[in-house]
Amino acid sequence: MQFLVSRFNPERDDKPRQQSFEVETWRGMMLRDALLEIKRQDESFTFRHSCGEGVCGSDGVNVNGTNRLACITPVSELNAPVEVRPFPGRPIIRDLVVDMSQFYNQYRAVEPWLVRKDPMPEQEILQSPEEREKLDGLYECIMCGCCSTACPSFWWNPEKFHGPQALLTAWRFLADSRDQAEEERLDALEGPYKLFRCHTIMNCVEVCPKGLNPTKAIGHIKQLMLKNAI
Numbered sequence: 391m392q393f394l395v396s397r398f399n400p401e402r403d404d405k406p407r408q409q410s411f412e413v414e415t416w417r418g419m420m421l422r423d424a425l426l427e428i429k430r431q432d433e434s435f436t437f438r439h440s441c442g443e444g445v446c447g448s449d450g451v452n453v454n455g456t457n458r459l460a461c462i463t464p465v466s467e468l469n470a471p472v473e474v475r476p477f478p479g480r481p482i483i484r485d486l487v488v489d490m491s492q493f494y495n496q497y498r499a500v501e502p503w504l505v506r507k508d509p510m511p512e513q514e515i516l517q518s519p520e521e522r523e524k525l526d527g528l529y530e531c532i533m534c535g536c537c538s539t540a541c542p543s544f545w546w547n548p549e550k551f552h553g554p555q556a557l558l559t560a561w562r563f564l565a566d567s568r569d570q571a572e573e574e575r576l577d578a579l580e581g582p583y584k585l586f587r588c589h590t591i592m593n594c595v596e597v598c599p600k601g602l603n604p605t606k607a608i609g610h611i612k613q614l615m616l617k618n619a620i
C-alpha cells in the first residue's frame with residue numbers, strides 16, 4: 391500500500407514535502423504500525439506515539455484530510471495512497487510533530503481543576519449519582535488535540551479563541567456539582583473570542599476519537615450565561 395507522508399526538517403527544508411513509501415499491510419494493521427514500518431525504512435522519519443491503545447492522545451495526525459489517532463485507525467479503512475500530514479494550523483517542529491503549546495495554554499486558561507470556597511470536608515466531597523452522571527461525555531477527553539486543530543476558528547485565532555478542547559473542559563468543571571466558581575468561570579469566558587468565536591462548524595464533533603461533543607458543551611455554557619444574565 392502506498393503512503394504519502396509529510397516530511398519537514400527545519401534545518402534543511404523551507405516547507406514540508408510529501409514522501410512516498412510502500413508498506414506491506416496485514417489484517418488488523420493500524421496506521422501507527424504503518425508509520426513504525428516507515429520509520430524502519432527511514433529512521434529519520436519522526437512522529438509521536440506512546441500507548442498504542444487510544445489513551446495517551448499523543449499520535450494525532452491528519453489522515454486523508456481528517457484528524458485521527460494513528461493507533462486506533464485501521465489501515466483497511468483508508469483509501470490509497472494514504473496521505474499522512476501533521477495536524478493543520480499548528481507550527482511544524484519536524485515531519486508529523488507539531489508544536490501544541492498554544493493548545494495547552496488554552497487548556498490551562500480555563501483553570502482545569504475543582505475550585506472550592508467552603509472548607510474542605512474531612513473525607514470526600516459527596517456527589518449524587520445524578521450529579522456524577524452529568525460529567526459523562528466530558529471527563530473522558532484525552533487531550534489529543536484532534537478537535538481543536540480541526541477547528542477553523544482555532545486556526546485563525548489560536549491565541550484568543552479557547553478552542554473546543556478547552557471549552558469542553560470549561561463545561562466539565564461548570565457542570566461539576568463540587569465546583570464553586572461558576573461566576574468566575576463564566577466571567578472569564580466573556581468577550582468576543584474565548585467562547586463566542588465558536589461558529590458551530592462542528593468539525594470537533596466529527597473528529598473526536600472518544601465520541602465527545604464539544605459543540606454541545608459550548609452550547610451549555612452559552613445557555614448558562616444567558617440564564618445568569620436574566
Ligand code: FES
Pocket residue numbers: 439440441442443444445446447448449459460461462
Ligand atoms: Fe496513545 Fe495513540 S499512541 S493514543
